Amino acid sequence: MQKKILIVIIIVASVLMIASVVLSQTGILDAGEAQAAGDGTIEVIKDVEELEDGCFYIWKNCKGKKIDAKDNEFILCPEERSNIDYEDREDGGAKYTVWVDSSKDGLIPTLTSSDMLLYKSKKTIPDAFDFARLYENGYSIGVTSLLPDEGGHYYINAYNGDIDEYVNLKSDAGELDGLNAERLYFDKIGGVAVDENNVSEAGIITGLKKNEQYVCELYTGTYYQDYMITSNQHTFTGFEDFECRGYSFLHSSCISVDIPEWLCTGYYYLNGEALFRYVDDNDVAIYNGKPYDKNIDWNVPLIKYNDMGQVIYDPSQPVDEESIAIEVEGEPEGDEQVPEVAGGNTATWTYHIVGDEAFCAVVNVTALENSEPAYLFVTPPDGEEVSYEEKDNQIVVNIAKPQEGEYTFRIENITGRKFSVLYSTGETYYGEGE
Structure with missing residues (x-):
């Protein structure tokens, strides 16, 4: 009986392995996106006529500028949750932050120099294409913009009706909503002190493991609180802005947005509505194709x-x-x-x-x-x-x-x-x- 069960398991595993290879080879998923599918299922669209109006897409492995076949590979650049409206990102009290839940960060598509960036709209074309570059902070809890007081203790000042600028209320950090305090201090996370060694310039707690649960030791005034919060937010903060205007008309109800030659590896939020990672020619051979690759520096500054x-x-x-x-x-x-x-x-x-x-x-x-x-x-x-x-x-x-x-x-x-x-x-x- 045990032998029969073992044989069945081997057969099922073999079928799944073969199916994965076939999907990758036939272009239903490209090799990189196939690895990412465990963190959100990427929808690959084959027919250009099925692209939604007002959206940006990556045309993978495109050949030329003519889209005349129905066997292509288009991937949506998704709009993600941010703490501040894109147009108001310079005016908020908190740092502009984009949160992507770990269950969905596999949906972030990868753009390379061999791909095209497409936009489709029946009404208009944007006056400019703002390649808003985001700083990749790794995985953290859904809290942003911590500040140190004069004693070096970190807090958020979020209880003047704008807590959603500092806390992702859609994450389990949303449990912090309702605490009545002028300042909410983060003393320790997972038993480790929250200090300048593990808080980024944008006020993100760093060094946490993906999907790990941490006991957060907090203080409202002098009163101790503790919460169990999961580090499942792939966290990005405002970094650099590049305004570009180049595009080309395609005879396929869409345009191709020019990808600047100087664009380097990093995460970009196009016009605040289309998130993608760009992997340049220097890194494309070593990129692991997954939602997170610690061996690539996503944050090399372009502006000097x-x-x-x-x-x-x-x-x-x-x-x-x-x-x-x-x-x-x-x-x-x-x-x-x-x-x-x-x-x-x-x-x-x-x-x-x-x-x-x-x-x-x-x-x-x-x-x-x-x-x-x-x-x-x-x-x-x-x-x-x-x-x-x-x-x-x-x-x-x-x-x-x-x-x-x-x-x-x-x-x-x-x-x-x-x-x-x-x-x-x-x-x-x-x-x-x-």
């Missing part, structure tokens, strides 16, 4: 800042074009720091760039009434000169992939004016006219 917190490189802004619109505030103060231009109309200097990391130079020019705009001419080692025009007393040179070597800078139309140059390396040049 100087020590003063000013943006010195944003890949979504024009590169090597005139009148680059990047705000960089803070001209050097004090006339003694910036020499007067010695009566000339032109100044020339050089700068040696080391390596191929993104480079930025910000030229601040003092205002002079009725003066013509200054022009900056930059000559890289290969000799192909590029010009930039002054705008609002500033010229910004933004080079995504510089050549290594000596660059020559020449500024013109600066008679009677002063200028200084702030490099992305942190160095400053105070120039005099020739």
